[in-house]
Amino acid sequence: MAEPKTLPGANGKRYLLGRVFIWSLLLIAAVLYLGPIYVVLSTSLKDLAEIRAGALLDLPHEMNFAPWREAWSQACIGVRCDGLQPYFMNSVIMSVPSVVISTLIGALSGYALSLFHFRGANIIFALMLFGCFIPFQIVILPMAQTLGYLGIANSITGLIVVHTIYGISFTTLFFRNYYVSVPQELVRAATMDGAGFFRIFWHIMLPLALPIIVVSVIWQFTQVWNEFLFGASFTSGGSQPVTVALNNLINSTTSVKQYNVDMAAALIAAAPTLVVYIIAGRFFVRGLTAGAVKG
């Protein structure tokens, strides 16, 4: 847009008033977005007496890290009392292979799909696209049966398989949409030189695709780490991912409610994806918006 100062009506009192209005709305919004994380963080550092005094929005009197230690390694979840730590590790063990495998498969099949020009290629594309939108309630019953049949029910391996399978639609489409925008001359020139499918993929397309690899990895990681339905449906006890364990901790009714420990646990569960977002926010946004400009 043009510089505001060069525009008619863009100077003087009215302009200033407009700026004040815009800035106050933006700052109110910022406070509302930051509010919950501030409350959660400050509650996690208070002791229980301070919390019971009911000063929700006040800063903690002193930094008290005991709730964090308890949330990480001592809080009771179900029958076990070693905190969120084992479930956090479950989520790490679950996420890494799911992300890597689904991104690799997506990179290769997305490239192949971008080369399709025959009739019916659009149908394959549409079927994959629809697969990104289905409510997973529609697959959990047969999936529970299948995991049992394969002998990987109630295991992290089972969750890795599930996340990989349902991630492929997304990763394939990320890569496919990226590759169709790569100039065809590059591929044609390489074909002239006698390079085959895999050579072109490996030496030309994959190095070009670095940004979309980052997008795919971040997207998949966020999805898998934050996922709850599969974890709650297919695992119990010691093989649960961190989201399910967090929910069990929050909703346990057995002991005195330790709100500070609950809040520390919530922040621990949220930390990995938040860190990824802060470090690589640009790519995170691209993954989100790629979902809106499919096709």
Added chain:
Amino acid sequence: MSNPRQRKQQMSVLDRLQRYLPQLVVAPPFLLLVFFVYGFIAWTGIISLTDSRMLPSFDIQGFQQYARLFAMDRWDVAFHNLLIFGSLYVLFALMIGCLLAVLLDQHIRAEGALRTIYLYPMAISFIVTGTAWKWILNPSLGIESYMQKLGWESFQFDWIVNRDMAIYVVVIAAVWQASGFVMALFLSALRTVDEDIIRAAHLDGASTTRIYIGIILPSLRPVFLSAFVILAHLSIKSFDLVVALTNGGPGYSSTLPANFMYEMAFRRNQIGLGAASAMMMLATVAAIIVPYLYSELRAKHHG
């Protein structure tokens, strides 16, 4: 040893393999998709026509599970909640996201920082969001008691434990989480608007507000449509937020269809009923997604 003719034939087999290689590479993941998405949809569809309870049976009985479903108050509440939650969630997320994008488009120096703040909720899980809002909104120690202690003694905000209002709490938390995403969508679209048109309108004496309402926002219709479709289908899939925030309560007053399905399938051994409700969810999603995908793909093909 081989004569030229044989070599030529070998070449052509390799050539042909090379030509079909893309199809061969796509085939395995595509078959996985056909089996694990469309095969499983068929499986659930068949189970929804049986009287399966704890274990799936394949003895087709007809549409009795659907009849049971529609007769249940619990399903009625869940579907009614979806209508309330879905429409308010989509409406407010669109409005707030669009407003923030337009405001951020006014040459704001701290744009990067503000954008990061508005969008971070999208990076955390619904369970964490639910946990945070459940704590803030709990009447005994949360924002209600805080306001009362500040001296505003008549302040009341007990929606989370109120049968009639609990679903609106879910709306608040969900809008908080998703509006930044809508903002990001609109902001990237606003950056592609042709500056010359805006400059010309300015020279004609149109105010900034009028330019946005009259020219820019109408040109963003495709973004409105995409955002609508994504938000609407997310609202139908909403599950974890309710679990963490209200656990469907008080009673079952704030359950959504996704929670109903989980309850029937995994807690009450009503697999047939769960499958029927899952099919209803799929049908609702399809009613939104299929026309959208159809028009998008057609436009791509002919445009």
